[in-house]
Each structure stands twice: as C-alpha cells, then as structure tokens.
Amino acid sequence: MMNDTDTDIALRLAAWWESNARDLPWRFGRATAWGVLVSEVMSQQTQMSRVVPYWTAWMERWPDARALADAPKAEVITAWGRLGYPRRALRLQECARTVAERYDGELPRTYDELVALPGVGDYTASAVMSFAFGERIAVIDTNIRRVLARAFRGEESLGGSASQVEREMARRLLPESDKVSVVWNQAVMELGATVCMAKAPLCESCPIAGQCAFLRNG
Known part of the structure; x- marks a missing residue:
C-alpha cells in the first residue's frame, strides 16, 4: 500500500507524464x-x-x-x-x-x-x-527497476533478472485504480528512459528529485 510520500511521487509523475510523454504512434489509444x-x-x-x-x-x-x-x-x-x-x-x-x-x-x-x-x-x-487493456498489473523493465531502486531504496538496481525484492516493491507501489496504475507504469518507464538514465541522469530535470532517496543519500 502506498504511503503519503509514495502518493505524492505518483501525482508528480502523472503530471510530468501529461506534459512530457513522447508522442509515439502506439501510445494514447491509437494502436490495437x-x-x-x-x-x-x-x-x-x-x-x-x-x-x-x-x-x-x-x-x-x-x-x-x-x-x-x-x-x-x-x-x-x-x-x-x-x-x-x-x-x-x-x-x-x-x-x-x-x-x-x-x-x-x-x-x-x-x-x-x-x-x-x-x-x-x-x-x-x-x-x-x-x-x-488498461489492467492493473506491475510492469517491470530495466528502466522501471532503475527508477524505483533509486527513488525509493536509494541504491542502484542490479543487472540480470528482477529480484523478488524488486518485484514486491513494484507491486506495492502500484496504484489501486486501473487507470492510474497504467499512467504510473508509463510515467516511471518514461522517466527511466529519458531522465533517470543509467549514465548521466538528468536529475535537475526530474520531477521527483526532491523525494529521491538516491539524491538524499548523496
């Protein structure tokens, strides 16, 4: 279950997604x-x-x-x-x-x-x-693992397959609403692909920099 900080991060990411999502042709309901x-x-x-x-x-x-x-x-x-x-x-x-x-x-x-x-x-x-299909399910790829590990655990995600800890965290942070969970998955993945990159992350452009455990840990 999400706490107040988690909810704040989710709201910030949703607003960021609304303004910054790349206009890819299979997004926004335009593809089967x-x-x-x-x-x-x-x-x-x-x-x-x-x-x-x-x-x-x-x-x-x-x-x-x-x-x-x-x-x-x-x-x-x-x-x-x-x-x-x-x-x-x-x-x-x-x-x-x-x-x-x-x-x-x-x-x-x-x-x-x-x-x-x-x-x-x-x-x-x-x-x-x-x-x-708009279903509530945790989507776990390299970008999502990296964002969640940095923002919520203050550490780098390890390579290889997703660990049980990473999967449990992804499921815990997933918003309860089907619609909101879809936005969450898309936003976290997009952040990892365009801002919270593996090398040279653009922390100054990150909408959740103020809540990021990785930055707090220096």
Missing part, C-alpha cells in the same frame, strides 16, 4: 492491442527513436496477427531491417500464427494466455495487459 505487442517486441534492446519508422511501416503492411501469420518469412526478415536480433521477427510471426489459429486473430486478454504465446515473456505480457 496487437500493435502495442509489436511495439514492445521491436523495442527490446532497441532505442524507441529507431523503432518508430519500422513499426509504422510494419503495421501498414501487416496490421493484424492474421496478416503477419500469412506473410512470407523472407519478407518478414527484410521488413525487420536493422532493428537487430532478427530472431525476434520470426518469433513474432510464430506468435501471430498462434493468435490467428487459437484466438481467431485477437490477442487473449489474460496474463497466463499472453505469456504462453511464442516470444512473449513476463515483461511483454504485463505491458500489453497494462498499456493495451
């Missing part, structure tokens, strides 16, 4: 759930600025799971271009085939069904649940 999933797969280990043109062209060519499922493999690899790790493209097509065959072309709406899809792990399933 499938489009959100594609954006998350493309964004793994790839800068968002590089993803936008590939995502836009990809979704124009294959706007849903059925379209991608039927595409020639060579065309899928070519369209992936320079995003790197082309195996992701093939796994995404495997996912599309499963969605087309098992779910009549529509993404399933439960975490367990999503995480069972080819190429979909905990983070991607949680992100789709939150960002596409």
Whole structure:
C-alpha cells in the first residue's frame, strides 16, 4: 500500500507524464492491442527513436496477427531491417500464427494466455495487459527497476533478472485504480528512459528529485 510520500511521487509523475510523454504512434489509444505487442517486441534492446519508422511501416503492411501469420518469412526478415536480433521477427510471426489459429486473430486478454504465446515473456505480457487493456498489473523493465531502486531504496538496481525484492516493491507501489496504475507504469518507464538514465541522469530535470532517496543519500 502506498504511503503519503509514495502518493505524492505518483501525482508528480502523472503530471510530468501529461506534459512530457513522447508522442509515439502506439501510445494514447491509437494502436490495437496487437500493435502495442509489436511495439514492445521491436523495442527490446532497441532505442524507441529507431523503432518508430519500422513499426509504422510494419503495421501498414501487416496490421493484424492474421496478416503477419500469412506473410512470407523472407519478407518478414527484410521488413525487420536493422532493428537487430532478427530472431525476434520470426518469433513474432510464430506468435501471430498462434493468435490467428487459437484466438481467431485477437490477442487473449489474460496474463497466463499472453505469456504462453511464442516470444512473449513476463515483461511483454504485463505491458500489453497494462498499456493495451488498461489492467492493473506491475510492469517491470530495466528502466522501471532503475527508477524505483533509486527513488525509493536509494541504491542502484542490479543487472540480470528482477529480484523478488524488486518485484514486491513494484507491486506495492502500484496504484489501486486501473487507470492510474497504467499512467504510473508509463510515467516511471518514461522517466527511466529519458531522465533517470543509467549514465548521466538528468536529475535537475526530474520531477521527483526532491523525494529521491538516491539524491538524499548523496
């Protein structure tokens, strides 16, 4: 459960998100759930600025799971271009085939069904649940782990997989409201990507610098 300080941080982050969120084409309800999933797969280990043109062209060519499922493999690899790790493209097509065959072309709406899809792990399933379906679920990626570790524990997040402590903290800090929890996930992730970066964080631009345990600890 959030205390008064946690609530203050959540409010500050929500206001910051409202004014500073990057206008990415899959945000703000402009993409289907499938489009959100594609954006998350493309964004793994790839800068968002590089993803936008590939995502836009990809979704124009294959706007849903059925379209991608039927595409020639060579065309899928070519369209992936320079995003790197082309195996992701093939796994995404495997996912599309499963969605087309098992779910009549529509993404399933439960975490367990999503995480069972080819190429979909905990983070991607949680992100789709939150960002596409508006469900209350903790989304945990590298950026979120770094922000929460610095702001609330006053230390750096360790590499590797998320620890149990990090997962419990992410769940504890998640606002109770479905709608507010979505904003929270988006705002914390955006802060980690654009302000609270791993190297040379822009603390002078951070909306929660005054409440940050990491800065208090020097």
